[in-house]
Amino acid sequence: MSSMLRNSIVSLMLISFVLAACGAGASPAATSQAPAVVTDNLSVIAEGRLLPRQYVKLSFRAGGEVAELLAAEGDRVEADQVIARLKDEEQLQAQIAQADTELLNAGQALDELTRTADVARASAELAVANAKQGVWDAERNLKSVTYPKIEDYQKKLSDALDALTIAQNGDTVNVIGPTGAAIQGVQDSVETLRENLGNVQTAEQSCQNCDPKRLNTAQDNLNGALNSLTTLELQQQNAALQQAQAIRDAEDAVEKAQDHLEAAMQGPNDRELGIAAAKLKVAQATLDDAKKQLDKVKDGPDVDKLAAARARLSTAEASLAAAREAASRLELHAPFAGTITTLGLKVGEQVSPGAPIVTLADFSGWVVETDNLTEIDVVKIKQGQGATTVLDALPDVKLRGNVTSIASQFEEKRGDITYTVKIELTDADPLMRWGMTAEVTFEK
Structure with missing residues (x-):
């Protein structure tokens, strides 16, 4: 628990004691109303962690030897940009070119068959x-x-x-x-x-x-x-x-x-x-x-020849798709624009398919994620609700945001049923860093 959250809880306890003392000599009606007002005015406070707007750990879909690194750790890359490439990519590109040529020829043959149908x-x-x-x-x-x-x-x-x-x-x-x-x-x-x-x-x-x-x-x-x-x-x-x-x-x-x-x-x-x-x-x-012969061509091209031409075209399309798919497995692409935060690759290294080797993060926006809202607290939160976040490392900076998601699935922690809530920040500070702890106050 952060120091700010502990201070807030202590403050709430003191306020409760003061209110109880003040109400000791009041009438029964006054005693029942005062605590209700205090309860309505209390805000839900939770701990959270600062995250980039989106991030992902990347891995190759095929294994092999690293042939080329096209980006370095700390580089910003654009969506679909190639980060790294495995060997044999040139051979696959030749297969793609060959399959592309066959697709062109098959398409032309089908067009020619259709054009000559009238003749x-x-x-x-x-x-x-x-x-x-x-x-x-x-x-x-x-x-x-x-x-x-x-x-x-x-x-x-x-x-x-x-x-x-x-x-x-x-x-x-x-x-x-x-x-x-x-x-x-x-x-x-x-x-x-x-x-x-x-x-x-x-x-x-x-x-x-x-x-x-x-x-x-x-x-x-x-x-x-x-x-x-x-x-x-x-x-x-x-x-x-x-x-x-x-x-x-x-x-x-x-x-x-x-x-x-x-x-x-x-x-x-x-x-x-x-x-x-x-x-x-x-x-x-x-x-x-x-x-x-007339029956075969009166309604268009010869049925057998048309079927053969279409089959050839389908085969060419499938071959091209397979070649492209095989080539894509040898390339590591950025799924979105962002910054490479970790790059565990070297040219000549052997990599295994599915092994995380690159972390990509989008720092164009920030999200605070809290996973300790209990079942008692989460019912007070709704999507779109405003929230104020204070980072432990920047106690004097208040960052506003809004609730973007409330998890439907629960987790059990230390005997409590908790739910994860995400808040997208509308404010930012240049000193913000991924992973910083934060205190989130949900507005009433």
Whole structure:
């Protein structure tokens, strides 16, 4: 018990004796009222201890060798600042970078799968349309093989014969090649220009003052006509070759049309029916597969691919979280801004997980904690109630504050039931130190 608390108790006892003596000769009514007034005016007084606003003992979550100290005892640190670091942190940072890259790649793959969903759906729809067309074509082919229309084959043969007649008559040459009259006209021009060139040459031999350009002009004109004639002749030859090819193609078409007509007149054969039926089965299977593919992508990305992409992303997220968690276990962080009051670490030391090695305190405010309020006294205290604190080391300094918490759990001390009460001080003094004893007077 502090000296100040003992003095207060002695003072209260003296006051009680004086009041009792003064009331000895009074009336019964006066005797019953005086003690009640004194009791109401008495304040609850308790001993306490000065504490920082908050403090904590820190420990690593993993064991290992101390690689780096980033703060010293007495240093002020900010919230989440690294105080110390164990070995292997660089290796874990590399794992974090690798996991981060994989997470980025997995996210991009999922985004790409989502972005290409529309393209995949359109491609699948086109595949279904093409497959349907294939089925229709195969059905028509099977029907034509099973029930051939003789008149259709007869018309195809007639058309092929007409095409052969046109090819044999030289219509192709007339369309794509020069006519004989055009070639004859150019040949006549060549003869005329050749004769003109001879005349100019004869005149040049007997004329000393003639213009020499006349001979060059005559020669150029003849050369141009000869080039034109050569071009027309080549065109005519090419047209003749094309006509010959057209005749051969037309003859082949006639032959095929005749074969098809003869086959149709003979009726379907097992080989052609088997081939046509097989083509229809293939076309139908292709359509079924195309529909299945469309079902997978019509509502978005392929279900299996989407599940795989999401699983990859989840795995990458979990790997990154695990790597970060492992790295965080090798670092000791300040949970709040404060001052390092003890630092039991050296570089190269081995530490065990959970062993307290650093004490961090927040001296931005002060709290007085008293744990000796009995069950008789605690009922007179309420949260928010004002209190005055006097430190034993600073008896002339009165520090005001307010009750911030009253413990719900009791403790039994020396046969008394006691409760812990905390008072947050609104006043401060530069000489205040953690752990100082104090006397707290709770206001009425």
